[in-house]
Amino acid sequence: MKKHFTFVLLLSAFALILAACGGGGSSTTINVTMTDFHFEPMEFTVPAGEEITVNAVNNGAVEHEFVIFKLGTDAGEKFGDEDEENIYWEVEVMPGQSVTTTFTAPTEPGEYYVTCGIEGHLEAGMNAKLTVVAGD
Numbered sequence: 001m002k003k004h005f006t007f008v009l010l011l012s013a014f015a016l017i018l019a020a021c022g023g024g025g026s027s028t029t030i031n032v033t034m035t036d037f038h039f040e041p042m043e044f045t046v047p048a049g050e051e052i053t054v055n056a057v058n059n060g061a062v063e064h065e066f067v068i069f070k071l072g073t074d075a076g077e078k079f080g081d082e083d084e085e086n087i088y089w090e091v092e093v094m095p096g097q098s099v100t101t102t103f104t105a106p107t108e109p110g111e112y113y114v115t116c117g118i119e120g121h122l123e124a125g126m127n128a129k130l131t132v133v134a135g136d
C-alpha cells in the first residue's frame with residue numbers, strides 16, 4: 001500500500017514538472033525581456049491563428065523592437081528599409097518600459113524569424129525564433 005502511494009506521488013511530481021516546462025507545447029502568451037542586445041528567451045512557440053498576448057520588457061538602455069517576419073523571410077545581415085514589407089507584426093518598447101499587447105498568430109505553421117529593427121541591433125545579436133504550431 002505504501003509503495004503504491006509513493007508511486008502515485010512520483011507520477012504526480014513528474015506531471016507537474018512536465019506542466020511547468022510546458023512539455024514543448026505552445027502558449028498564447030509571450031513573455032520576452034529585451035536587453036542591450038539580446039532577447040530572453042530566444043525561442044517562442046505559439047498556436048496558429050490564436051490571439052497571442054505579448055508582455056515585452058525592455059531592461060536595456062536603448063529602445064528595442066520585437067519584429068516578427070513573414071514566413072520564409074528574414075532580414076539577412078542587417079535590417080533595412082527593404083525589410084519593411086516582410087514584417088508580419090512588430091512592437092517597440094522604450095528603455096526601462098514594458099508593453100503588453102496582442103497580435104494574431106499566423107495561420108501557417110512554421111518557423112518565423114524575429115529580430116530587433118533598430119539599426120545595429122540585429123548585428124549585435126538581437127534575434128529570436130517564433131515557432132507556430134497547428135492548433136487542435
Ligand SMILES: [Cu+2]
Nearest residue numbers: 064065116121
Ligand atoms: Cu534592439
